[in-house]
Amino acid sequence: MSGGVDSSTAAALLKEQGYDVIGISMKLWDYPDDANKFAGCCSLDDINDARRVADKLDIPFYVVNMEDVFSKEVVDYFVSSYLNGETPNPCLKCNQILKFQVLLKKAMELEADFLATGHYARIIHNDRYKLLKGIDNTKDQSYFLFTLTQEQMSKIMFPLGNMTKKDVRNHAKRFGLKTAEKKESQDICFVPDGQYPDFIIKRLGTFIKSGDIVDKNGNILGTHDGLYKYTIGQRKGLGIARGKPQYVIDIDIKSNMVIVGDKDEAFSIGLIAKELNWIGIEKLNEQIEVESKIRYRHKGVKSIIKPAGEGRARVEFSKPECAVTPGQAVVFYKEDEVIGGGWIEKRLS
């Protein structure tokens, strides 16, 4: 229970359906007091909200401290990913490791039969466990769940998968939950002010060396003050004038350079994905046609995916896509079903 409306309502619905429910909040990050008011989720205030909901539902409630593992698996990953010229997705890592490994284990230690969360996604079981998008298209969170294994899915429930956000808020009101009107968390929870560069510098305790911004022919167009401030597809804040809009098309960690180009150069025809996980199929034996989402809010692009050896897949888009960003995940769908996914290693131009 994060202290938000979704997990609160999920708990309330399960309790209403007769389940024996235990509430757990993860304490992930020690927010400084002054940042508290910005915090998105899992702050002390949010944990207090979760506790009040648990009180209202009359269910046992525990706070489990996962600061160490969060710091290592999510925050360190976040920082090092930026330093490697990638654009990390800490929410994905948090789901993968904190929620569905560590928290799931805690739940099993408590002899729980299932771990339920407030994700907008559905799990069905026939020959295997299948992951489907939540029916609320605007809220679907299946993208964040592509790492789920069959074993994990056998112990997971998503009570909100069949609902819209509006339904959820209505239920929350019906249950009289104090979180019913709470606004959504948007930013990355441990950087509530959204100032990633400041956060990274503070975390590393050092400044990052500046370097050149170049075009693909190596002509120097300007200077950058740290690669980690840039992301593929970025247009704003480059500080260069070239007559037409320039986009970040690559980040070269070896030469410490940001490479920019025209809009068409920011497009890719495909990508290589690594660390694949398959959900809808056992594994990728031959090429198949899927819809690929290359970031959470991406609408999806028709693609052919092919095995590319060493746990990799080659993804070929039916039309070029802007801002294919190493560090993000690519998730493969067939209609509403998640076939699998992987981490974007490099783009194909």
Place this chain on the structure above:
Amino acid sequence: MKKIYLDHNATTPIHPDVYAAMLPFLKEDFGNPSSVHWAARNPRKAVDEAREQVAHLFNCDASEIIFTSCGSEGDNLAIKGIVESKKDKGNHIITTKVEHPAVLNTCKYLAKTGFDVTFLDVDSYGMIDIEELKKAITAKTILISIMYANNETGVVFPIEEIGRLAKERNIIFNTDAVQAAGKIPIDVKKLNVDIAVISGHKLYAPKGVGAAYVKRGVRLIPLIHGGHQERNRRGGTENVAGIAALGKACEIAMQDMKEESEKLTILRDRLQKGLAEKIPYTKLNGHPEKRLPNTLNMSFEFVEGESILLNLDMKGIAASSGSACTSGSLEPSHVLVAMGITHEVSHGSVRFSMGRDNTVEDIDYVIEVLPAMVERMRSMSPLYEAKTGKAANVSFSSSDCSH
């Protein structure tokens, strides 16, 4: 569900006689003890009586007792009050690394404001070395603050020896006696302490009341300036009901201490032995003998104390890991860390603290349910599988607990 409370170092239930002693002051005897009229009479009398009862626990004079709101206030008053009044004589404070946060963080705060603080180390039993203390004393030392008994491990410090040393060197000695109160005698004359701090809710009185013994002649600057209450040393209208309760609680503690202590020792040892016999890879944290009769701190390797607590709670058993202030945000205990206990072992620690309502049946219930819990959690731990193959090489085993 059966409910078994084994967290008396966090707080205790209110004793029925203590509860009864409070009631008049929550009803008809509502007066302000400082007033001159009839309504003040009973409250005034209750505060006076309670002061005598508390003084009896300390073996001191009633005029040497200051009522406070809690143990943390007492510790703050003792430490800040002394250094403020002695700051022209020196700026050095000596304490230990294993104090309760009320002392530790007060000293850390003072260190930031220009005081020089020595935090003494402890050995693997959680015990300080008197020689280290002697070495730490300088001409500028104005205060030694060392707890009587540790809240997490129950380890009892050599207060009498420290008191003698402080007296010889003419240094004020404060002891945080919050965990000792009601469990072991606090004879301030014998112990040579200048200040001793207790808290009501650790000895069957309610939360929100505490007391400090301050030896006659020891001057301290108040924390709360205000009215003339507590001889100008602590402003604020007296918490009459709480004070009456604390007085009663101290009286009961004095009466029952010997008998209770014997009973608690039996329960504690039964639990320790039972768990050590039935669960492999356990370790006693703290000193096997120099320990409060009611406290058992044990580590269960390869499992997290936090998980054990949650599982115990599901079975109706209340225990804790570290002090109540840190439960809920389980950082490794600063006490166990100071004892040099590894991160892994300290993470697997659970504190059982018994009290007057506990029975042999309670203890046997824990011995019955906990081994299976630990076994089940260990079966989910890859570390355990990896380690158990080399069981004979593990430096500590259950047998370490029996001495």
